[in-house]
Amino acid sequence: MNSLANQHQSHLEKLEQYVCTLYETKDQLRDHIYKRAERAFRAGEEARAAITTIDSWKNRKQQVKQAFYESIGMEEKQQSVKRPIAPPVQLVTTIEHDDYIVEKLLLEVRPKHFVTALLYKPVCTMDIAPNTYPAVLFLSGHEYEAKHSDYYHRVCLRFVQAGMIVLAIDPIGQGERISGMTDSEDQPVWGTGEHQRLGVQCYALATSIAHYFVDDAQRAIDYLVSRADVDSSKIAVTGNSGGGTQTAMMMLTDERIAAAAPATFIMNREQYLLAGGVQDAEQVWPGFTAAGFDHEDILLAFAPKPTLVCAVAYDFFPIEGAEQTVANSRKYWEMFAKAELLQLATDQSLHRYTDRLACQAATFFIRHLQAKEQLPSELWLTSFAAAEIEPLPAMTTEQLLVTTTGQVRTSIADARLITDELRILGQQLGEQRTAQYEQQPLDYAQKVFQWLEQRVVDHCARKPVNFKPRFVKVDTIDEIEVQYWLWWSQKDVLNSGYLFRKVPSSNRQTSSSSQPIAVAVWPRGTTMLQPYWTWIEARCNDGEDVLVVNVSGEGPHEPHPLYNKPNYLFFGKVHKLADELLWLNDSLAALRTYDVVRAIQFVREHLIKDEQQKVVLYGCGLFELYTKLAAVLAVVPHHFIERSDFTVEKWIFDHMQAEEDVMSVIFPKILKYIDLEQLPERVGEKQ
Template sequence: MFKMIKPKALTLGIILIFLLNPSNAWSQTNYSVLDFWKYYSDAENQLYKQQAEISFQSLAKRKESISKLHTKTDWEGRQGWVKGRLQESIGDFPERTPLNPIITKRIKKDGYSVEKLYFESIPGVKVTAAFFIPHGKRKNLPTIIYCSGHSDLAFRSDIYQHVILNLVKKGFAVFAFDPYGQGERLQYFDQHLGKSRFSPTREHSYPGAQLFINGSSTAKYMIWDGIRAVDYLLTRKEVDPERIGITGRSGGGTQSSHIAAFDGRIKASAPECYITTMEYQLKSGGPQDAEQNFPKGIQLGLDHADLLQVRAPKPTLMITTTRDIFSIQGARDTYEETKRAYKALGKEGNLLMVEDNAGHQSTLNNREAMYAFFQKHLDNPGNSKDEEVVIFPVEELYVTETGQLSTSVGSKFLFHLNSDRTKKNLVLLNEGRQNLNQHLINLKQKVKAISGYTETAKKAKLIFSGQTEFEAYFLNKYLIKEEGDKIIPFITFVPKHPMGGSVLYLDNMKDKESSEAYAIPIQMAQKGVTVIVPDLPGYGELGPGYLKGDAYFENTSYNQWFAGILNGKSTVAIHVEAIETLLQVCKTDLKLDDKEIMGISKGGFNSSLLHAAVLGVDFKGMLFLDPLLSFQSVVSDKNYNPAHMPFTVAGALPNYDLQDLSAAFAPKKLKIITESDTLAAEQFKKSCEFVAKRYESMDEANNFSITKINAAREAMNLINAFISDF
């Protein structure tokens, strides 16, 4: 995941250890703390389970409030409340601007025609679509918006075409559009490959994570596409504005339920293979790709049922299967709860649920139930039998000449929208920095509120787990046992001839059998410094856990990070709380009260250290090896490193960035060592100019530095110079 010492540097580190430790005993050392503690064999799932437990508390409060609703007035009050919470989560939608629709071609078939078109949901954002219109009556037709699931072909895939064409044969007009990252809207299209570099899920979640950091979401823009699709349909004489429905399966179920919850012009909604409860979602597959996760949705008191209840008593059909990836029990529970709302509002018959014994798929029984539902509630009676249809070749349904917006008429995508937002956020952030003193005074409260950090006294017990003696130091193993089954495994390197002081060293210690990962702590111990090396939640023996999910990219689980998006508790906040507990126990039980502690990290753990420092941990100094530059560097890079994502905080921009935390650390010593290329190193320095000026203003310019290195020996020399302050 994180960039470790390069092979040449690694060899050098091993040689140095070997020279200082000729017995070579370290090569047989097992650095694992938990090997001995079989009870904690599930510790790698601790981070996710901690996140889930936080969510369960909010969901329990929601259940309690729902249990108190009985009358029509109660439920109408709840609906108004839910609308407010949904809007609070999503934020303001973009401005309604001209759609500028362009019909690129018309196709006539036996019994219907197809118009291929695109419109602009936001200036520059083109949405490719196909409008299927049955022959005969050409005005005031019942119309269905069809939302595609996670197929790279979108509505052109065989199963989606089958449903669309069946609806058309039954007299419905159908409007099918491509979501971001699918069909002709591939955002990472590679002309040499002739396809996207990413799967549809990654097409959503990879830029979606950037949107979260900037205080936005993929859900907002997908919902907005659907709202603008309704806007377009209302310009067409073929469409009856009082008979608009929406459906879709899987990711299309997500979109259709979300769009219908926000757009009251949609009369009938039939989401398929999506609706469940967040409790069972968290207990089964976990949070899924970006657009399914409303920012702080669970913290705000929302669940899947609210997407249906907020539109009651409008007709709604839940289409489910018993072996779906979305829990069928959750779907049943949501149906029972939502039925109470419909009953109180006098329209119990407007809520239906169909269930078939199948997996995550479209079934004959479910399709026919959906046809019948729309025929009844959009006043279009007829035969609801599923029929054979002639499927279009994919290319025949291309809207653009090349089959991709990026290589034909061009379009903005999620990354571009996020870039626009990044520029605005940077302006706001720089404006705040103009009065730097006040900005830094307000910083702790901002960080606390946005990251989800909670300042609470934690009961913890230190458990000693063994010692190994080396020529120059002792290797000690410990567990810290917190409330419940939460633990913090850590080891200490204690020199036999200490020079005073301690270092908290953070890195992703994945290989517990290899001393190579411990080269730096070992060398510091041999220099006389006590080094504390913990595993923080999600890393080492506390990660990554089972939740790899549909958004597991390059050994990083976005799904796990999304759990914190839902409940407002960032991974970074959990790290800070673990660091606080660890250091408090070490100071008290290991008698470090009178010793100063420095922080050293590799990779993105500098974010954890900086957040800990601004939230109250008293480090004498900090040194970062190849750190995460900033949140802005992540949101600005179309090809950012996924390993950095867990160390970012959703909604941090435009409120603060890592440089602000660095400036708040002044005038204490802060050293940054980077292996970046020269250009990247210069950009790093430029982004930290105001941090350097902060140190200068406090007459401690030498306490802040950014150094580019080429070899491990340089890094170790700088580390030795850094710890010489002890």
């Protein structure tokens, strides 16, 4: 490296590390989002406080159920009118035990979509066996083996011991339903990693991965209802962690559920916001918080049915939230004079469906689902936990595998996975967009422009203010002056950037004022200059000014990390902030696209020298999404510096491995409206 190159590197390193003392901005994006969430929480509390009659409760129940269905992109089914027939089921084999039998089942919940399941049935020791049993749908949390793990096997046996049939199913991405995805290091992903990748695809396709979790569980209920040995009026649902989420979703969507015990999930959104946790995609319901709904509304919608909320003291789902939500919800049961049917069970434990909670849930279900003459004695209830029925030995849990290879995808040649379904949905949306464009191109362009403008510019939370710009001259590199500019993108949120401008010398003509100003956006903004210096220098030497923009939460505005996790990977701080915006019916991608639109407006108002000077927009990598959309809204030419290997479309049709910055470019429903590859040309026809 020559001395000039060394000098450039030294200058650029200092610029990348520069800290402007005019304003502290690292917490601004977080504070902006949290304030919006707090306003939504308060509005929800006020709306629930106004519920004082059964009629007002009914109205709220309908509102929350409808909001949930809309959030996950699923049409509401009229459960009470007519249900679809039970899914086709294959009984693979049966395991017999002294106290119970286990049926290994394959449920075809949708054509060629198979759910692996275990059905436990008590072996009756009475002289006369009952004709029908109460049943429990057990929904697994984020455990690798899911329904056949030793942990959940023992939990299920508590319900069997209480005299109930139990159907335990594998969720998407766990147990025998792992899709075979890998990360950027080619390591397999499952559970939260798979759920998040599928969730990213679903957001773009105007649906939700939660949709598929709900559909699987509802079809499992269809199967239970069809069994002659199940009392269809006495079906309960339970699960913890991710299974607690699934339980809550079933409480909102399936009226056939007679009792529920959501474990280690129910809390409230405000407590979780402050606790700092990040959830995976099926646990994030876009727009739900914006509409004023919270976990209290989940319980409200299930009232006055028997409900046992299970919580542990040392959970990352704050127990304070569970206690507050149960206390606030008691009034809905009191309206029906059934306050005793809402209970809170707790244990001193980390995040887990403990044996104590399993025993409490089992006895709760038996108390409220059995006929009075069948109720066990109080002595039985008090001694229940003392003696448990014998589990299958840990070494034989592999016997609980339903498929021959341990995975549906490798055992059933024509089995379809969620990834297959999403590809088909992506193709259908693409065909619909193409047909709309070919039939009425101007109408299509107008529709896209209006939708985009509403999501980005006219969003109810956007509060534009005077730019109030300020700048500091920070360096000069080879006759290129560097200024650091700050301006308000919206109320409470500052953006910034470096303006690179060739300094006129005494022996050189001043560059033409009609030369364009290049506005550039890339990940990490001004803290990542060295890879782009050649490009910046070339633009400046051609007489252009270059503004490298730091959008909200980028560059010097990067938020403080969450639990020392990388900010830009899944489950880091940017993921959390992106999720909170989804809850608020917004997105980080829309907010940052707005930042770019405002940056263009700022340049036009404060940096343009005359009316002949134009703005040209450059995007790089995944952040090209922001510049593509902003170019349409601000009516400026668009170019790219360096294309990303992955685009939103490719995430649908190819396997997404890399996760860096992915949550920054989630724009819900975008593929329903926009063909991103042809966006500037097609929507540009409107102008």
